[in-house]
Amino acid sequence: MHWTIAAPFINQQNLVNEHWLTRNVPGDRHQFHIVPRSIPLGNWHNQKSSVTGFKSWLIYWQHGMEAMKASEGGVITLFPQLPAVIGMQQRMTGKKRVPVVAWLFNVGTCSSGIRQAIAQYTLKHIDRFVVHTRREIDIYHHWLGIPKERFEFVPFHQSEIPITHQENTTHPFIAALGSAHRDFSTFFQAVSKLNLPTVVASSERALEGLTIPPNVKTPFGIERQDCLDLAQQARINVVPLRPLPQVTAAGQITIVEAMLMGRAVIATRCHGAEDYIQHGETGLLVEPQSVDDLVQAIEMLWNDSALRNRLGQAAKRYAEEHFSCNAAGAALGRILDKVADTAGMY
Template sequence: MHWTVAAPFLERDDNHWLTPYVPGERHQFQLIPSQQPSANWHNRHSSVSGWKEWVMYWQQGKAAIEATQGGVITVFPQLAATVGLQQQKMGRRIPVVAWLFNVGTCNPGIRRLAAQLSLHRIDRFIVHTRRERVLYSQWLNLPDNRFEFVPYQAPEIPIQYEENETQPFIVSLGSAHRDFPTLFKAVEALNLPTIVASGKRALEGLPIPAQVQTPFGISRSDCLRLAQEARINVIPLMPNPTATAAGQVTLVEAMRMGRAIIATRCHGADDYIQHGETGLLVDPQSVDDLKQAIEQLWNDPQLRQRLGNAAKQYAAQHFSDEAAGIALGRILDSVADQISVRGVGKTKWSTT
């Protein structure tokens, strides 16, 4: 079956995303590049997509629909929404698989209605935490069998730096739903040097302890270097009942690099970390729990090595491009089988 692939980060024909890792020859792929590169999330002034970005998504989605001889694979919710709307406008029934579907927050009111209108014709939503299946099913009023959990994946990351044993430090990377107040209290009480590489919006208004450095505007390569040089990687997450998921990118990349990790037990972190086996999980907003975990890892190099090695092995098996490609192939087979049984023109979307 022929599929076009639309993602904001596809800027050239040689960026093949996951398509080389889909097994077999049943599916063929055509990538639809974006007309311009997507903005760096940490440097954005707003968490909401602006109208210029929506125009870009609309154009890329339109190109994907026009080019396909079968179905469309979208990456990120905005492209799924634009493709869903254009299906209705054009009166065409096109199979759509929405990969990396994470809306951040399930807002009520007009945003929920707009999401329901634009997304009710999507065949599969691929989410990266198990709890999102329930959240999105309820929010969009769609059956939960349209939502499938596939772990977030990352390619192998070369290890270029060793742990800094001369000037050891803790690192915390990322912005979304981060609980930096709890982290700051813990490292201040322990008096341990810490580097927080995040966005200005995530740190705005917070008092920064003397033990903490907050470099802004650093590159991705700088972030990877910090993660590799740090003694401990900490992903502190703030519980929020309206939020969907957070921290998966940072978690998976740290695991792929074999780092010793502490993460808050919320937003799906336990879908990735097995407590005591591939990392440590701590209770939300518990300074004492976080302090204890940091102190334990900081003073036990054998534990750090064991957790890091296990995390790297587990991530290679479950969070790699190869593993995601196999999952994508299975999902495309399922959608194609449904289409062939029902017939493209006769397929209907269930809303119950």
């Protein structure tokens, strides 16, 4: 079956080198054509608002129309905005429905009222939603009124990350990377109590209103490679998360990257972190908003190099098996087979 792919992070500038998962789907049953976005996607960390603005929606609308126009079979979208605009376009035109697979469907927070009603209307006929935490299946099932059978859990995938740095044993430090729904308040209390050198690579918005302890450095505006370098050099990687009931998922990208790099990871047990880390085997999970729990986990890993190494190596092996592009490509192939069979298309 022929599929067009609309991914906001693929544009004319990087189209030649960005293949997404098209080369990782086994067999030759499915063919792919990537439709690039007209304007490069901005850096999420530099956005002033977490809500998609009107101009951005217009770009998504155009991108969706171009993907539909180029389709000879079905459409694969990434990010939740694209299946929404394609769903709206299909309902407005009344033409024969094109099968749509919505990969990386994470809305961040589930709004109520008019936004919920619009989401239910536009997404009603999307064939498959691919989510990256198991809890999202229940959340979106109730929020959208869509059967659970149309949701598929596939772990977030990441391509191989070159290891360019080793742990900094001369000046050891803790690293906390990322911005979305981070619990830096609890984290700062823990590292302040331990008085351990710490680097937080996040956005100014995520740290707004918080008092930064003197043992914490906060380099703003650094690039992704700089963040990866910090994660590799850190003695411990921590992903502290706030257990907000309206949040669907958070922290998976940071967790997966750290695990692929063989780093010892501590994450808060919420927002689906337990789908990625097996406590005591591939990392450590701590209870939400528990300073004592976080202090104990950090102190244990900080002082036990054998444990850090064991967890880090186990995390790397697990990530390479479950979070790789090949693993995601195999899952995508299975999902496309199901949709093609249901649609009667080959």
